[in-house]
Amino acid sequence: MSLLPADAVQPQPETVDPLEIRRRGVKRLLLTLPAYAAVIGVLWVGVSLGVVSALPVLVLAAVIASGLAGFYLVLRAGVMTRSADPLLAFPQVLFNLAISALWYAIADNLRGAALLWLSLVIVFDMRRLPPRQVRFAAGFSLLALVLVTAGRALLHSGPQNWPLEFFMLGLPAVLLPVLMAVAAQARVLRRRQLRQKEQMALALEQLRQLSIRDGLTGLFNRGHMLELLDAEARRTQRSGRGFSVALLDIDFFKRVNDGHGHAVGDAVLRDFARLGLSVFSQEPDALARWGGEEFLLLLPGATAQEAAAALEGLRAEVHAHDWGVHARGLAVTFSAGVCAHRPGDAPALSLEQADEALYAAKAAGRDRVLVGGEGERAAEAAGPRIDRRPAGADAPRLALAASAATGEQAEPAAVPRRGGPWQRLRDLPMIGLDERLRPFQYMCLLSGAVYLACIAGFLGFVQPAGMLDARQTHLFVAHNLIGAFAPSVLLRLPMTARLRDPTFALAQLLWAGTGLLVAYALMPGIGSVILQMIAVCVVFGLAVLRVGEALILGLYLIGALLLVFGLRWASSRSGIDLRLAGIEVAMSCVVLWLLTVQSLGFARSRERVREEKRKLAEATGEVNRVLMHDALTGLFNRQHMQHLLERECGRHRRSAVAFCVALVDLDHFKRINDGYGHRVGDEALAGFAAAAREVLRETDVLARWGGEEFLVLLPESEPVASGLLALDRLREALAARRLCPAAPQLQVTFSAGVAEYRPGEAIEQTLARADQALYAAKAAGRNCCRVG
Numbered sequence: 001m002s003l004l005p006a007d008a009v010q011p012q013p014e015t016v017d018p019l020e021i022r023r024r025g026v027k028r029l030l031l032t033l034p035a036y037a038a039v040i041g042v043l044w045v046g047v048s049l050g051v052v053s054a055l056p057v058l059v060l061a062a063v064i065a066s067g068l069a070g071f072y073l074v075l076r077a078g079v080m081t082r083s084a085d086p087l088l089a090f091p092q093v094l095f096n097l098a099i100s101a102l103w104y105a106i107a108d109n110l111r112g113a114a115l116l117w118l119s120l121v122i123v124f125d126m127r128r129l130p131p132r133q134v135r136f137a138a139g140f141s142l143l144a145l146v147l148v149t150a151g152r153a154l155l156h157s158g159p160q161n162w163p164l165e166f167f168m169l170g171l172p173a174v175l176l177p178v179l180m181a182v183a184a185q186a187r188v189l190r191r192r193q194l195r196q197k198e199q200m201a202l203a204l205e206q207l208r209q210l211s212i213r214d215g216l217t218g219l220f221n222r223g224h225m226l227e228l229l230d231a232e233a234r235r236t237q238r239s240g241r242g243f244s245v246a247l248l249d250i251d252f253f254k255r256v257n258d259g260h261g262h263a264v265g266d267a268v269l270r271d272f273a274r275l276g277l278s279v280f281s282q283e284p285d286a287l288a289r290w291g292g293e294e295f296l297l298l299l300p301g302a303t304a305q306e307a308a309a310a311l312e313g314l315r316a317e318v319h320a321h322d323w324g325v326h327a328r329g330l331a332v333t334f335s336a337g338v339c340a341h342r343p344g345d346a347p348a349l350s351l352e353q354a355d356e357a358l359y360a361a362k363a364a365g366r367d368r369v370l371v372g373g374e375g376e377r378a379a380e381a382a383g384p385r386i387d388r389r390p391a392g393a394d395a396p397r398l399a400l401a402a403s404a405a406t407g408e409q410a411e412p413a414a415v416p417r418r419g420g421p422w423q424r425l426r427d428l429p430m431i432g433l434d435e436r437l438r439p440f441q442y443m444c445l446l447s448g449a450v451y452l453a454c455i456a457g458f459l460g461f462v463q464p465a466g467m468l469d470a471r472q473t474h475l476f477v478a479h480n481l482i483g484a485f486a487p488s489v490l491l492r493l494p495m496t497a498r499l500r501d502p503t504f505a506l507a508q509l510l511w512a513g514t515g516l517l518v519a520y521a522l523m524p525g526i527g528s529v530i531l532q533m534i535a536v537c538v539v540f541g542l543a544v545l546r547v548g549e550a551l552i553l554g555l556y557l558i559g560a561l562l563l564v565f566g567l568r569w570a571s572s573r574s575g576i577d578l579r580l581a582g583i584e585v586a587m588s589c590v591v592l593w594l595l596t597v598q599s600l601g602f603a604r605s606r607e608r609v610r611e612e613k614r615k616l617a618e619a620t621g622e623v624n625r626v627l628m629h630d631a632l633t634g635l636f637n638r639q640h641m642q643h644l645l646e647r648e649c650g651r652h653r654r655s656a657v658a659f660c661v662a663l664v665d666l667d668h669f670k671r672i673n674d675g676y677g678h679r680v681g682d683e684a685l686a687g688f689a690a691a692a693r694e695v696l697r698e699t700d701v702l703a704r705w706g707g708e709e710f711l712v713l714l715p716e717s718e719p720v721a722s723g724l725l726a727l728d729r730l731r732e733a734l735a736a737r738r739l740c741p742a743a744p745q746l747q748v749t750f751s752a753g754v755a756e757y758r759p760g761e762a763i764e765q766t767l768a769r770a771d772q773a774l775y776a777a778k779a780a781g782r783n784c785c786r787v788g
Contacts, residue, residue, distance in 0.1 A: 018078055018081040018082075019078075021078070021081045021086045021087070022075060022076065022078045022081065024087060025075035025086065025087045025088065026072065026075050026076060028087060029068065029071055029072060029075060029092075032068075032092075033068070035590075035594055036064055036068070038590045038594075039587070039590065040057070040060070040061050040064070042583060042586045042587045042590060043057045043060070043107075043583075043587075044057060045583065045586070046579075046580070046583040049579045049582075049583070050579070051577060051579045051580040051583060052107065052580075052583065055106075056103075056106040056107050057107075059102075059106060060099070060102065060103055060106070060107075063099065063102060064099060067095050067099075071088060071091070071092060071095075074088065075087075075088060089129060090129055090133050090137075093129065093133075093137050094137065094140065097137060097140055097141040097144065098144065100141065100144075101141070101144035101145060101147075101148050104145060104148050105148040105151065105152065116531060116532055116535055116587060116588060116591040131184065134184070138176045138177075141172070141176065142172055142176060145172055177446075181443075181446055192609055196609060196612045196613060196616055197612065199616055200612060200615060200616045200619060204619055211223075211224075211626065212224035214288070214289040215627070215637060215639065216266060216269060216270065216289070216638075217269055217270055217272075217273035217289050218270075218273060219273050219276070219277075219287050219288050219289045219295070220286055220287065220288035220289075221288060221289060221631065222288060222289070222290055222291060222296075223631070224288065225286065225288035225290070225296055225298065226347075228286050228288075228298055229245070229298060229347040229351075230347060232298065232300055232341075232347075233341065233345075233346070233347045235300075236341060236343050237343055237344065240343055241300075241301055242301075242303070242340055242341055242342065242343065243298065243299060243300040243301060243302065243340075243341050244298075244299045244302045244303060244304050244306070244307035244338055244339065244340045244341065245296065245297065245298055245299070245338070245339055245341060245347075245350050245351060245354050246296070246297040246299070246307055246308075246311060246336050246337065246338045246339075246354060246369075247290065247294060247295075247296055247297075247336065247337050247351070247354045247355055247357075247358045248276075248294065248295040248296070248297060248311070248334050248335070248336045248358075249293060249294050249295075249334060249335050249336070249358055249362070250268065250269075250272060250293040250332060250333075250334050251332075251333045251334055251335055251362075251366040251367060252366075253265065253268070253292070253293035256268055256330070256332075257706075258771070258775060259327075260326070260327040260330065261764070261767075261768060261771070262638075262705065262706060262767075262771075263764070264326045264327050264330070265706070266638075266706075267326045268323070268326065268330075268332055269289075269293065271321065271323070271326075272295075272318070272332070272334070273287075273289070273295075275314060275317045275318055275321060276295065276297075276314060278317065279310065279313055279314045279317060280297060280299070280310070280314075284298075284300045285297070285298065285299055285300070286298040290678075291673075291678060291681070291707070292706070292707035292708070293707070296351075297311070297336075303340055304338050304339065304340035304371045304372070305371065307338045307340075308338050308369050308370075308371050311336050311338065311369045312369060314334075315333075315334070315367070315369065318332060318333060318334060319333070333366065333367035334367070335358060335361040335362050335366045335367060335368060335369075336357075336358060336361060336368075336369045336370070337353075337354045337355060337356065337357025337358030337359070337360065337361055337369075337370055337371075337372055338354060338357060338369060338370070338371045338372060339351075339353040339354040339357060339371070339372040340371075353372040354372055356372055357370045357371060357372035358370075359674065441488065441491055443540075443543065443544065444487040444488045444491060445488070447483070447484070447487065447508070447512075447540060448483075448484040448485065448487075448488065450536070451480040451481070451483045451484035451512075452480070452484055454480050454533070455477050455480045455481070455484075458473055458476055458477060458480075459473070459477070462523065462526070465525075467522075467523045467525055467526070468522065468523065472522065476515065476519065479511075479515045480515070482511075483508065483511055483512055483515070487504070487508055490504060501544070505541065505544040505545060505549070506541075506545060506549040506552065506553060509537050509538075509540060509541050509545075509553050510553065510556065512537050512540075513534060513537045513553070513556065513557050513560070514560075516530055516533050516534045516537065517534070517557075517560050517561065517564055520534070520561070520564055521564045521567070521568065524568070524581065527581060527584060528584055531561075531584060531585075531588040534557055534561065534588065534592070535588065535591055535592060535595060537553070537557065538553060538554060538557065538592055538595040538596060538599060539595060541553050541599050542595075542598060542599045542602045543602070545599060545603055546603050546606075546607070547600055547603040547604060547607065549603075550596060550599035550600050550602075550603050551596065551600060553596070553599075554592060554593065554595070554596025554599065555596075557592055558589050558592050558593060558596075561585060561588060561589065561592070562585065562589065565581065565582065565585045568581070569582075627639070627640070628640040630703075630704040632682055632685055632686060632704075633685055633686050633688075633689035633704050634686075634689065635689050635702050635703050635704045635710070636701065636702070636703040636704075637703065637704060638703060638704070638705055638706060638711075640703070641701070641703035641705070641711055641713070644701055644703075644713060645661070645713065645763045646763065648713060648715065648757075649757065649763050652757060652759070653759075656759070657715070657716050658716065658717065658718055658756060658757070659713065659714060659715045659716060659717060659756075659757050660713075660714040660717045660718065660722070660723040660754055660755065660756045660757070661711060661712065661713055661714070661754070661755055661757070661766055661767060661770050662711070662712040662714065662723055662726075662727060662752050662753065662754045662755075662770060662785075663705065663709060663710075663711055663752065663753045663767070663770040663771055663773075663774045664709065664710040664711070664712060664727070664750050664751070664752045664774075665708060665709050665710075665750060665751050665752070665774055665778070666684065666685075666688060666708040666709075666748060666749075666750050667748075667749045667750055667751055667778075667782045667783060668782075669681065669684070669707070669708035672684055672746065672748075676740070676742070676743050676746065679742065680740050680742050680743050680746070683739060683740040683741065683742060683743075684739050684740055684746070684748050685704075685708065686739075687737075687739025687740065687748070688710070688734070688739060688748060688750070689702070689704070689710075691730065691733050691734055691737060691739070692710070692712075692730055694733070695726075695729050695730045695733045696712065696726055696730065697714075697726070699715050699716070700712060700713065700714050700715070700726065701713040701715075711767075712726075712727075714726060714754075718756060723754040723756075723787075724754060724785050724787065727752050727754070727785045728785070730750075731749070731750070731783070731785075734748055734749065734750070735747070735749075749782065749783040750783070751774060751777040751778050751782045751783060751784060751785070752773075752774060752777060752784075752785040752786075753769075753770045753771060753772065753773025753774030753775070753776065753777055753785070753786050753787075753788050754770060754773060754785060754786070754787050754788065755767075755769035755770035755773060755787070755788040769788035770788050771788075772788050773785075773786040773787055773788030774786070776788070
């Protein structure tokens with residue numbers, strides 16, 4: 001169990017500054033100005049060439065300018081910052097769709113260019129909207145085009161080319177679902193990126209907390225407390241204001257573990273930490289677990305006497321606490337040594353003086369607080385104490401999400417599938433297809449539907465209108481059939497399914513774009529419709545292409561389109577208004593480039609998502625590593641070892657394979673810390689862990705059980721045949737090496753108790769027998785092993 005403060009790792013609710021919302025809204029609006037300016041500029045070139053009437057362009061420019069000015073004033077004033085749509089994304093989408101409908105209504109010669117603008121609006125804006133608003137906007141745009149067509153028919157008395165009108169209306173009806181699907185893909189990408197950023201922030205905060213806190217008590221760990229001490233010493237050097245430190249040691253804690261077991265010992269440490277936090281929770285006081293049953297207290301700005309008085313308050317809390325809830329008759333006290341740090345002294349000197357005061361308190365009978373350098377004395381009891389504990393300071397432990405171990409946090413939870421006939425019909429093309437490839441298959445089906453719609457247009461409108469002869473029509477139909485079905489076939493091939501892009505998306509889009517460019521060269525009468533289809537090629541690439549591929553597609557389509565127009569201009573074919581066609585091509589190039597820029601942005605976003613997912617997996621893996629390992633020795637910690645023991649018990653119940661556990665305790669470790677200092681003690685612990693890893697079998701599992709105690713899990717072993725022999729090898733290895741470079745004369749030995757797991761017993765009983773055997777080894781003179 002862990003006691004990390006819950007408020008240290010919970011994601012805080014995001015508070016967005018209204019000024020930041022206004023800034024983002026205005027910035028987003030200003031980003032659209034180049035697109036509007038380019039469109040009006042191209043149209044005004046058409047006016048100067050005499051192919052476009054000036055009045056429609058002026059009306060369109062006036063509507064755009066007034067609309068943008070209105071949005072700017074509303075966003076700048078911030079009147080919508082508290083609304084559900086503070087950036088006014090949905091109103092701006094409807095405004096742009098209304099502009100497209102107005103353009104379609106008043107620009108006789110360039111109505112097809114309005115459909116190009118429609119593609120740009122959907123891609124740029126609709127990815128920011130929820131699905132319901134996207135569906136509403138798509139229905140609104142289609143209804144507006146229908147009403148505009150009907151209105152034009154009523155207002156114009158002349159004959160109407162109804163086949164062409166229906167063909168141009170049918171194109172948005174087919175393409176809007178495609179654009180909506182691509183917008184949905186972009187929306188999913190955006191949500192995934194936001195979700196991964198939140199999870200990354202949480203994982204990093206968890207990792208930070210785990211790196212500075214003790215896993216059992218939730219207090220600061222030794223490494224972080226050393227950093228705090230150094231920082232406080234530097235601050236004292238500048239300001240002259242001192243601080244006090246105190247070393248606390250739970251009296252006779254070894255007897256608690258020996259007499260009541262390690263579970264009770266852990267509970268005592270956790271309760272002691274809670275009591276400490278209740279007294280020393282106000283910033284900048286800091287309490288840390290220093291090692292085993294020792295704690296270190298930092299009190300900035302406090303004199304030694306003030307610190308001693310506060311510790312007397314903690315003694316009163318410890319005396320009043322009901323320790324009997326953990327074990328009948330259990331009583332806990334502590335001893336403490338206090339030292340006031342003097343400016344200019346090293347923190348290590350103050351710690352040494354506090355350590356001397358601590359051992360003076362122990363020598364004087366324990367359960368007392370002494371100030372270093374003043375001899376033995378009883379500190380005056382602290383006065384009434386105000387509980388300064390912040391809410392949640394003793395909250396229960398941090399729990400990581402189970403998905404952290406897999407690094408797949410960015411994936412949404414699976415939604416249960418409905419069993420209706422529509423769902424079964426939609427899933428029919430997915431039968432036998434790997435789950436990873438299903439999104440590709442949906443895009444293949446979508447593109448296939450567009451190809452089939454084009455075939456219907458060739459057979460139902462283009463060929464009857466005499467734009468192509470039968471041979472050309474058959475070639476175009478064959479081209480579209482290949483494009484409609486080849487990707488799905490490629491997707492199911494074993495050799496392509498393992499590729500990063502199993503559908504060859506760039507090749508598909510180049511295939512489609514090339515066919516459309518040939519169609520544009522052969523069928524100038526429906527050039528505006530074909531230009532709209534070319535724009536859709538780039539839209540399709542938004543969801544699948546990488547950065548280089550998106551740039552290749554955009555440049556290829558723009559360059560090829562200009563080449564086709566140049567050849568047409570050079571041929572001077574009769575019956576074609578090359579000036580009007582030039583305006584259409586210029587408008588198309590502007591839209592294609594803007595879509596390419598959007599595609600590049602989408603591709604970079606996908607790369608960031610993949611990179612953030614990789615970093616998130618690394619961060620969560622590091623969190624798990626910290627959760628499972630002891631920071632000092634690198635061995636498994638007690639919590640993870642408990643889990644491994646339970647698994648080994650389950651394996652024994654299934655296969656009846658024997659296993660043993662061995663409790664190992666370094667002999668007279670307290671003397672090492674007292675005589676050589678904690679740094680040498682840490683070196684001894686780390687050195688023992690390194691030696692044990694080298695000597696024990698690869699299948700043996702070693703964990704730091706607590707303080708100077710270690711637990712060894714010996715799978716498929718019996719106590720005498722394997723367990724004792726393994727520990728004897730370890731003893732010989734320790735005798736042949738020096739674990740502490742700072743104290744080369746120090747010889748480290750250990751005592752151990754081995755117990756075999758018995759069928760049907762709880763693992764705690766096996767550990768208790770190993771614990772009894774350990775103390776039998778200590779009673780026999782230490783530096784030996786016993787079987788329990």
